[in-house]
Amino acid sequence: MAGGVGGAKLAAGLQHAVGDALTVVVNTGDDFEHLGLHISPDLDTVMFTLGGVANKSQGWGLEGETWNFIAQLERLDGPAWFRLGDKDIANHVLRTSRLADGHSLSRVTKELCAAYGVRAKLLPMSDDPVRTIVHSGKLAIPFQEYFVKLQCGPRVDRLEFRGADTARMNELLGSIAPGSLNAVVFCPSNPYLSIDPILSISGFSEWLRRLGAPVVAVSPIVAGTAIKGPAAKIMRELGHEPSAKTVAAHYRGIIDGLLIDSSDSELQSEIQALGIKVRVTNTVMKSDADRITLAEESLRFAREVAKR
């Protein structure tokens, strides 16, 4: 299960480890309609990363991207706050067009993944729309406006996953037989913004339990801060101390084990006291090798958790 950048990195390591045996369930709460285009930021990030075409220096989008569209849009006084790259738009236009033709987001994602040479199976958490809304005071802010336009500035009082109560979880998940999975891994994505939308889909948590697979998570919080994004800021705003222990408490009852970074080793016993197994390791992925090592460690940990 993954959201954007951090999740995509571990997913790439897992794809290296198990190839097409990997299914990645991706958050679509970040999806939005912009300029008439259906944009799926997390699906794209995971797809580009697993297809080996992600822009590593920028941290999002495609490698070798150019920006003539957005410069022209700006010149035409169009809404240029969401930086659409020239190559990137091909995904959005094609996705939007295929969706308008009546195909599901899963189907379109499968087609795009084939074109990018992604070996793993990427599944949007749902083919129905779920939209993350940030409630801040009296404001209800659509996610991308919060994330991109407002640069995560507003205080988060509450998160809403609009549509999650009626959205059906991706029907292809139903074809995974209980007992058939070696592991479920929550990638080090933002618990509130990336993993919670998936868990909020009606029936998802029950399905996860019925699967009977060991569930492990990788903490996105290392040494009290987030590797990327607003996870630590949001934790504070929701009244929690930013720490791997807060991640553990948040996932309590859902995960069996948590991988935390070596710099957080002193939290081990407190997390274990919550009934969650702990693996202390290097969780910061700087290189491709780091991704693979962490992926293998996650799978090893899941196997051990399953035995106990």
Added chain:
Amino acid sequence: MAGGVGGAKLAAGLQHAVGDALTVVVNTGDDFEHLGLHISPDLDTVMFTLGGVANKSQGWGLEGETWNFIAQLERLDGPAWFRLGDKDIANHVLRTSRLADGHSLSRVTKELCAAYGVRAKLLPMSDDPVRTIVHSGKLAIPFQEYFVKLQCGPRVDRLEFRGADTARMNELLGSIAPGSLNAVVFCPSNPYLSIDPILSISGFSEWLRRLGAPVVAVSPIVAGTAIKGPAAKIMRELGHEPSAKTVAAHYRGIIDGLLIDSSDSELQSEIQALGIKVRVTNTVMKSDADRITLAEESLRFAREVAKR
């Protein structure tokens, strides 16, 4: 009244001559929906040319254009036969988005023209959809497929302007008071593909007559061939000899005068025999100066025609 490239050139000359007193009525029979985008090729060509940002070497599109979108679309097995430039897409995306918000094509065109610094008033012939269909044998081919995908290959048996019988002519044309115009100029656009769609709009010809302005046309056929595009080929396919005289016969009863090229001076008396005044001049626009000279000559000719 203008279609694409040839029409846009003379329109640019006319804009130079009369500035914002110029209204250009533009063919929208070429418009189509492609990949969910509303594309108006003739409006764009006229807009780019009058805004001074047209790609002169290529003959269409924007100057300084790049092609990363279409290369990526091709990579994704998307329909890449219609070459959308990276900058160009900004127009299409913005137009489509504004139309989806309920604004008229006229309104959106006005906004885009303002951004491009176009001084003349550009009016789509209608805000309602009219679609040119090429009938060839048993095939009914949407215009852009005929023009771009099939490179004007199929024989034209009949042209249909689907929707023209119910489309309302641009309502802003109604605000032009009879007697208030010095001239109506049919630019040297394809009579069948660019001017006829405009004339086919229900009530347009009657409105033109009521205006009481001298109507002159510039022949797009010079020395038996078209400067650009399939006009001569279509003339032959429809059973006519490609010549300025055929243009005259086609516009008979609608125009008062025809400007023909010096190389066609021997056709003068035959055209006059059709009851149409003739001005022999250089009609081939190679330079900006040529456009201005031809524009001024057209207006002078219209004034003379009005007196006679």
